[in-house]
Amino acid sequence: MTVTGQEITDYVERVRAALADLPPQTREELTEDLPEHLAEVAAEADGSLVDRLGTPEAYAAELRAAAGAGDPAAGRRALERRIASVLGRARARIDRLDARFGPVFGHATAGEFLRLLRPAWWVARAYLAAMLLTALSTDGPLGLLPRLDGHAFVGLLMFVGLLYGSVWLGRRTHELRSWRRWALHASSAVLALFAIGAVADVDDHARSGYDYGYESTSVDNPYNEVQDVYVYDSEGRLVENARLFDQNGTPIRLGWPACDDPALPDVNPVQRGYPYCPQQAPFRPRPPAVAPLPPGSGVGPDGSPSPTVPGAVPTATVPGAVPTATTPGTPVPTVSVPAASPSVSGPAGAPLPTATG
Amino acid sequence: MDTTQLLKGVLDLAVLAVLRDSDGYGYDILRRLREAGLEEVGDASVYGTLRRLFAAGLLTTYVVPSEAGPHRKYYALNAAGRDQLTRSGKTWRAFATTMDQLLDDRGMAA
Numbered sequence: 001m002t003v004t005g006q007e008i009t010d011y012v013e014r015v016r017a018a019l020a021d022l023p024p025q026t027r028e029e030l031t032e033d034l035p036e037h038l039a040e041v042a043a044e045a046d047g048s049l050v051d052r053l054g055t056p057e058a059y060a061a062e063l064r065a066a067a068g069a070g071d072p073a074a075g076r077r078a079l080e081r082r083i084a085s086v087l088g089r090a091r092a093r094i095d096r097l098d099a100r101f102g103p104v105f106g107h108a109t110a111g112e113f114l115r116l117l118r119p120a121w122w123v124a125r126a127y128l129a130a131m132l133l134t135a136l137s138t139d140g141p142l143g144l145l146p147r148l149d150g151h152a153f154v155g156l157l158m159f160v161g162l163l164y165g166s167v168w169l170g171r172r173t174h175e176l177r178s179w180r181r182w183a184l185h186a187s188s189a190v191l192a193l194f195a196i197g198a199v200a201d202v203d204d205h206a207r208s209g210y211d212y213g214y215e216s217t218s219v220d221n222p223y224n225e226v227q228d229v230y231v232y233d234s235e236g237r238l239v240e241n242a243r244l245f246d247q248n249g250t251p252i253r254l255g256w257p258a259c260d261d262p263a264l265p266d267v268n269p270v271q272r273g274y275p276y277c278p279q280q281a282p283f284r285p286r287p288p289a290v291a292p293l294p295p296g297s298g299v300g301p302d303g304s305p306s307p308t309v310p311g312a313v314p315t316a317t318v319p320g321a322v323p324t325a326t327t328p329g330t331p332v333p334t335v336s337v338p339a340a341s342p343s344v345s346g347p348a349g350a351p352l353p354t355a356t357g
Numbered sequence: 358m359d360t361t362q363l364l365k366g367v368l369d370l371a372v373l374a375v376l377r378d379s380d381g382y383g384y385d386i387l388r389r390l391r392e393a394g395l396e397e398v399g400d401a402s403v404y405g406t407l408r409r410l411f412a413a414g415l416l417t418t419y420v421v422p423s424e425a426g427p428h429r430k431y432y433a434l435n436a437a438g439r440d441q442l443t444r445s446g447k448t449w450r451a452f453a454t455t456m457d458q459l460l461d462d463r464g465m466a467a
Contacts, residue, residue, distance in 0.1 A: 030408055033383055033430050037404065040384040059401045066368070066405025067412075 006115055008038045009174035011049050014056035017091065019064060020084035028178065030063055035174075057088065118170060126166035128191040130159040131198060141205050142198055227255040229274035230281050238281050241273030360397050368406050370449055371395060373415070373434065373442040382421075382429040383407060407432055415441050 012034050019027045038049060045052070053059050098109045105113035130146035137149050146155035169184070176184060231242040244252040259277035275281065364371075375381070375389040387403045410416045415438035421429050434442065 029412075030405070034404070036429065037383050037400065041400065053400055062399050062401035063405040066399075066402040067408040068405075 005039075005174050007049055008035055008042060011038060011053075011056050011059075014091070015060045015063070017084070017087060018057045018060035020087065022064075030067055119167070122166045122170040123163060125188060125191050126159060126163040128195050128198075129162045129166070130155065132191065132194050133158060135194075135198070142201060144202065223254055227258055228276050228280065229254055230278075230283075231274060232283070236283075238275075238278065238283075240275070240278060242275075243273050361399075364395065364398060364402070367449060368398065368402060369410060370442070370445040371398075372403065372406050372410065373438060373445065376416070376432060376434050376438070377442060380431045380433040382431050386432065410438070 012031065015034060016027060016031055019030060022030070038053075041052060042049065050056075054062075098111045102109040102112065104110070107113040127146070131142065133148065134146045134155060135142050138147060145152055146159045148154040148158050173181070173184065229242070229244065231239040233239055244254070246252055254274075255276065257272065257276035259280060371390055371393075372386060375386055375393065378389075381389065383404055386407065387398065387400060390398050390403065407416065411418060411432065415435065416432045417435045418430050418432055421431055423429055
């Protein structure tokens with residue numbers, strides 16, 4: 001048997017489309033056992049349904065005439081008839097395209113090729129349904145794996161269940177009638193729309209993720225706010241025209257010359273040393289010209305009085321001066337002067353007479 | 358002369374006649390008509406006719422579940438259908454006799 005269930009379904013669909021202008025109930029009555037009948041026709045011999053029964057449209061016309069159901073030329077339901085005829089023409093055009101593009105895919109019609117992909121759609125729609133449930137059950141951005149309330153394993157189980165249901169449904173689609181069929185098509189359309197939205201959303205997140213990463217590192221860069229660099233040596237002196245290099249010898253450029261006097265000649269900032277603005281140094285600007293030492297070296301003056309004091313105080317000369325007055329022969333009368341001096345002068349003068357006196 | 362044109366007029370009668378023997382479902386009735394010699398009867402015509410006769414109140418239907426295949430809708434003659442068959446049968450006989458007579462008189466062999 002060469003006729004597939006799908007061919008029967010399509011044939012029935014087209015017959016129904018050709019009867020679209022009839023009241024739904026009448027149309028349903030006329031075609032309700034058509035699938036079963038076509039199945040029996042298909043089982044009796046080889047060849048396509050169209051070969052044996054003619055086109056679905058001709059079949060529908062014959063059915064309509066024999067049943068005495070509403071001549072299509074009757075005045076009522078003119079709008080529906082027009083729609084039906086437009087649909088019929090569109091269908092005929094699609095059929096022609098279908099046949100034309102069939103060879104591209106190596107089949108008689110493109111539809112035949114697409115029907116082979118149906119199981120793939122069953123899997124895809126199960127995944128999409130799982131993702132839709134994921135989106136409904138969790139806040140926040142959608143990932144790529146189905147999750148139920150954030151649990152990936154539960155999401156996987158859900159997906160497997162939906163997959164089973166989707167395949168089951170897919171194998172029975174041609175048995176569905178009227179509203180169930182419409183409900184299936186409608187939910188497929190919803191899933192397709194959801195897929196478009198979800199893909200756009202994921203794409204959006206994937207691309208903006210890079211942006212966020214870049215921005216966050218630059219925000220974290222502590223040198224972003226640096227405007228100038230001041231280098232001090234170990235003595236606390238501001239180093240002028242300092243240059244900074246990294247381990248590769250590349251100059252490190254930080255800040256910018258914010259204090260440039262427009263009167264000064266324009267110098268390429270890359271060739272300039274730090275600081276750009278010495279007068280804005282955070283630890284006191286340059287010390288006044290009077291003092292040769294930097295401000296931080298306050299200890300220096302305190303520690304170096306020895307060289308300056310000598311000129312001010314003559315006491316140092318006492319040891320030498322006093323003994324001149326004292327002759328070795330007359331030690332006694334000059335005793336009144338500091339007690340220390342005799343001991344100092346003792347060694348210089350004559351120790352023996354003082355000991356005797 | 359196209360047989361299908363003739364069939365249009367007498368398909369109702371033919372369908373009622375094959376249902377007189379026993380009830381049948383669509384495809385079964387179609388097969389009986391073809392076995393009886395009406396080779397050119399169309400599928401859709403038979404289905405449409407069954408629908409119309411049912412709508413006219415000449416047939417009853419019932420569904421027979423099938424274990425192997427799809428459920429089948431059987432058609433059966435009711436009282437009105439049998440009356441109609443009788444009347445239409447008589448009409449056809451009279452008409453056919455008249456036509457035979459007409460042709461015989463002019464020496465045309467059957």
